[in-house]
Amino acid sequence: MIQRIRRLGGRGCDLLESLGRASIFLMQSAMGMPSREGLYLWLRQMHFIGVLSLAIVLVSGLFIGMVLSLQGYTILVDFGAEDALGQMVALSLLRELAPVVAALLFAGRAGSALTAEIGLMKATEQLTSMEMIGVDPLRRVVAPRLWAGFVALPLLTVGFGVVGIYGGYLVGVDWLGVFEGSYWSNMQASVDFVDDVGNGIIKSLVFALVVTWIAVFQGYDLVPTSEGISRATTRTVVYSSLAVLGLDFVLTAVMFGGLA
Amino acid sequence: MFVNFTGMVEPMSDTPFVAVEGLHFVRGDKEIFRGVDMTIQRGGVTAIMGPSGSGKTTLLKLIGGQLTPDAGRVLIDGQDVHRQSRRALFTMRRRMGMLFQSGALFSDLSVFENVAFPLRVHTDLPEAMVRDLVLMKLEAVGLRGARGLMPSELSGGMARRVALARAVALDPELILYDEPFVGQDPISMGVLVQLIKRLNQALGLTSIVVSHDIKETLSIADYVYVIADGRVMAHGTPESLDVDQDPRVSQFVHGEPDGPVPFHYPAMDFVSDMLSTGDPR
Numbered sequence: 001m002i003q004r005i006r007r008l009g010g011r012g013c014d015l016l017e018s019l020g021r022a023s024i025f026l027m028q029s030a031m032g033m034p035s036r037e038g039l040y041l042w043l044r045q046m047h048f049i050g051v052l053s054l055a056i057v058l059v060s061g062l063f064i065g066m067v068l069s070l071q072g073y074t075i076l077v078d079f080g081a082e083d084a085l086g087q088m089v090a091l092s093l094l095r096e097l098a099p100v101v102a103a104l105l106f107a108g109r110a111g112s113a114l115t116a117e118i119g120l121m122k123a124t125e126q127l128t129s130m131e132m133i134g135v136d137p138l139r140r141v142v143a144p145r146l147w148a149g150f151v152a153l154p155l156l157t158v159g160f161g162v163v164g165i166y167g168g169y170l171v172g173v174d175w176l177g178v179f180e181g182s183y184w185s186n187m188q189a190s191v192d193f194v195d196d197v198g199n200g201i202i203k204s205l206v207f208a209l210v211v212t213w214i215a216v217f218q219g220y221d222l223v224p225t226s227e228g229i230s231r232a233t234t235r236t237v238v239y240s241s242l243a244v245l246g247l248d249f250v251l252t253a254v255m256f257g258g259l260a
Numbered sequence: 261m262f263v264n265f266t267g268m269v270e271p272m273s274d275t276p277f278v279a280v281e282g283l284h285f286v287r288g289d290k291e292i293f294r295g296v297d298m299t300i301q302r303g304g305v306t307a308i309m310g311p312s313g314s315g316k317t318t319l320l321k322l323i324g325g326q327l328t329p330d331a332g333r334v335l336i337d338g339q340d341v342h343r344q345s346r347r348a349l350f351t352m353r354r355r356m357g358m359l360f361q362s363g364a365l366f367s368d369l370s371v372f373e374n375v376a377f378p379l380r381v382h383t384d385l386p387e388a389m390v391r392d393l394v395l396m397k398l399e400a401v402g403l404r405g406a407r408g409l410m411p412s413e414l415s416g417g418m419a420r421r422v423a424l425a426r427a428v429a430l431d432p433e434l435i436l437y438d439e440p441f442v443g444q445d446p447i448s449m450g451v452l453v454q455l456i457k458r459l460n461q462a463l464g465l466t467s468i469v470v471s472h473d474i475k476e477t478l479s480i481a482d483y484v485y486v487i488a489d490g491r492v493m494a495h496g497t498p499e500s501l502d503v504d505q506d507p508r509v510s511q512f513v514h515g516e517p518d519g520p521v522p523f524h525y526p527a528m529d530f531v532s533d534m535l536s537t538g539d540p541r
Contacts, residue, residue, distance in 0.1 A: 121367075129364035129423075132324055133378045134353040136346075 022217045029142040029216070041144035049110045049145065050152030054159065056109050057102055061160035064097055065089060065167025072168075073176050082176075086183035087190040089168035094191065094200045095256065098161035100248050103207035106153050107240035111215035114145055115236040118219025119229040127220075142216050149212025150205070157204035199255045206247060211240040275338070277302040277434065277466045278323060282332035285315070285322060292318055294490035295332070300483075305460050305467045307481035309474065311512065314488050316470040317361070320436050323468070324358055325349050336434065354382055357427030357435040361442060363419035365411040371398070371422050372407040378429045397425040401455060417448025421455065428459060434466045435459075441473040449476060456480055474513060478502075486512060 068089050076082045118141060121127050127137040165187075172178045191197065215236045222232035276299035283296040292315040300306045310316050321327045323334050325341040334341045336352065344352060365374050375394045379385060385393070398404040401421040411419060420440065427435055437456065441449050457480045460467045471477045478484065478498040485495045486509060494501060494509040501513055511519035527533065 124367070125360045125362055125364035126366055128321075128326060129358065129360055130366075131326060131350075132353055132356065132358040133381070133426075134350045135377075135381050136350060 018221070021221065022213070025138070025142075025217055025220065026146075026213055029138045029146050031139075031143075038139075038144060041140070042147055045144045045148035046152055049114070049148045050155060053106060053109045053152070053156060057105055057156045057160050058163050060101060060105055061098070061163035062167040064101060064160075065093065065164030065169075066171045068092055068097070068164070069168035069171040070176075073172060073178070082172075082178050083182035084186055085168070085172045085178050086165075086185075086187035089172070090165055090187045090191050091196060093161050093164045093168075094196045096248070096252070098157050098164060099200050099203040099207060100244060102157040102160040103153060103204065103211055103244045104241055106149075106156060106208075107211045107215070107237055107244065110149065110152070111211050111236045111240050112233045114149070114212070114215040115219040115222070115233045116229060118142070118145070118216060119222045119224070119232055122220065122222065123224035123226075123229060137220075142220060145216055146212050149215070150208045153208035153211065154201055154204045157200065161200065195255075199251075202255075203248065203251050206251065207244050210243045210247065214240045214243065276300055277337060278468070279335040280319075280323070280332070281335070283319075283322065283329050283334070284331035285318065285327070285329050287318070291490055293322075293329070293332075296487065296490070296492055298485055298492065298495075300466065300468060302466050303464060304482035305456070305469060305480050307477045307484045308468060308470045308487060309472055309477060309484060309512070310487040310493075312472060315490065316472075316487065317438050319487070320358070320438050320468070320470050324353070324356065324436060354378075354430060355433050357430070357432040359420065359423050359427050359435065359437045359440055361439045363411075363416075363423040365414075365419055365423055365426070367411050369411075370407070371403065371409050371411070371414070374411070374422060375426045375429055378426065382430060393429070394425075397429055398422075400428075400459065401425045402451070415448075417444050417451065420444075420448075420452065424452075424455060424459070428463065428465075431463060432465065434468070437467065437469040437471070439471055440469065441471055441476050449473075453480055474515060478513075488512070 069085060072085055072088045073082055076085055076088065118127075121137075121141065127141065130137045130140060169183060173180045173183050218232040218236045218239075222228045278298070278300035280296055280298040280300075283293050284291075285293040296319070298308075308316055308319060318327065322329055323336070323341070325334075325344070328342050333343075336356075339352065341349070341352070365371075366377065369377065372394055375397055376390050379390050379393060383390075395404055395407070398407055401424055403418060403421055403425065406414065406418065406422070411422070414422065440452050440456065444452060453476050456467065456469065459465065460480075469477055469481065478501075481498055483495070484498055484501055486493045486501065488508065493512075494504055494506060496504070501509060504510060504513065508520040510516075517523050
């Protein structure tokens with residue numbers, strides 16, 4: 001029994017310690033941007049993290065919008081309320097699905113790649129050799145990736161939302177025959193820019209920070225063996241997904257649940 | 261004359277360039293160093309040798325300031341490596357070069373850009389001069405023609421030579437070699453041996469070579485430290501080690517399979533082990 005309590009305490013301490021390390025790591029890396037070269041490195045990472053994630057995010061957005069529209073229609077039509085389809089699709093996407101699903105896809109596509117890339121650089125001593133050359137890898141390797149992730153995910157989320165609403169339009173209006181005017185005008189009347197679009201973007205900023213932070217930290221902190229890299233990559237996806245879903249609940253409660 | 265880390269010119273002296281004093285280092289439950297003392301003179305090639313797992317690479321990392329000792333200190337040109345701020349340590353490292361076992365070339369940069377990397381981040385030289393310097397360094401290691409290749413296109417020996425060119429790009433005063441000969445074919449091994457010796461003489465470097473390749477290392481070293489069991493087991497010139505009477509030194513230097521370092525991993529008596537029917541492990 002004592003053993004178990006001791007083990008539990010030990011785990012707690014380990015967890016706190018790694019949280020502390022991760023926070024110091026975040027502080028140190030977040031500061032490393034301003035130089036002109038930093039801008040170039042950031043742009044490069046924007047390409048790898050953002051542009052290359054576009055396809056998966058946009059295609060998923062399109063399908064999710066289409067499914068949402070299809071499911072929504074079958075329910076709304078029972079009440080003769082299919083005119084509210086645009087409102088339903090837009091609100092679900094902007095408030096919840098776009099930030100959350102884009103963040104989950106981002107964790108799987110870009111987060112795991114970040115962890116594996118930084119981990120491999122660690123395993124092949126590239127980070128150590130950079131340190132020995134007198135260049136701080138936190139500024140040179142980690143900071144551009146962290147900032148690129150922080151900027152890229154909110155942009156991807158906006159793309160996801162736009163394409164999703166268009167997907168809903170394709171199914172709802174073109175296929176199921178909802179009146180086009182009511183699809184758009186109901187959406188226009190009920191979506192508030194600050195409350196819905198703004199809060200969705202705030203959510204995606206929080207998710208962007210958390211997912212990228214987890215990904216780069218897992219890469220930087222891993223055991224530099226092939227097994228260590230594979231474990232850290234898995235951890236990135238698992239931790240990011242849980243963090244995104246958990247934080248989404250908290251943020252939703254504060255933003256839309258009347259807790260604020 | 262030598263220019264020290266603070267940029268002041270001082271006369272050449274007999275004070276050691278690198279001094280390791282009473283170094284203790286523990287990793288996990290294992291005590292890796294139990295009081296290591298070393299002095300490394302300027303301008304020579306000092307070899308640190310020892311069996312695998314004796315902590316040679318760890319020692320280099322302690323000298324380079326990547327690890328912090330549990331007790332003792334490392335002085336480079338009179339300055340304690342582990343009492344520097346992060347910024348001061350990075351400034352100090354500009355005067356050091358390190359050649360890693362794997363070469364550790366940046367995989368997203370070409371050979372040319374890898375060698376240019378230290379020049380670009382630490383100097384404001386015009387592009388034409390960077391080009392000239394990089395080509396000079398690559399010429400010195402015989403790979404000027406390979407400047408357009410990516411690290412993935414190089415053989416192990418070539419990668420290590422490019423890494424050597426990168427390590428000397430800023431004309432360091434001290435260069436640390438981590439197992440430079442491991443896994444090399446005889447030709448690239450010979451090339452590397454020659455390069456280390458020649459660069460040391462031509463550039464007036466202080467070199468520390470960590471290795472367990474006895475023949476190659478002894479052929480270029482001016483002074484040798486043998487470490488085992490967390491301590492310096494022996495030190496001296498290559499000639500004096502060759503005739504050392506200590507059985508542990510003799511076993512290592514002459515590569516005898518059995519001796520004070522046993523061939524067998526500790527186990528129970530062989531006959532009783534064979535006759536027992538218990539746990540298969």
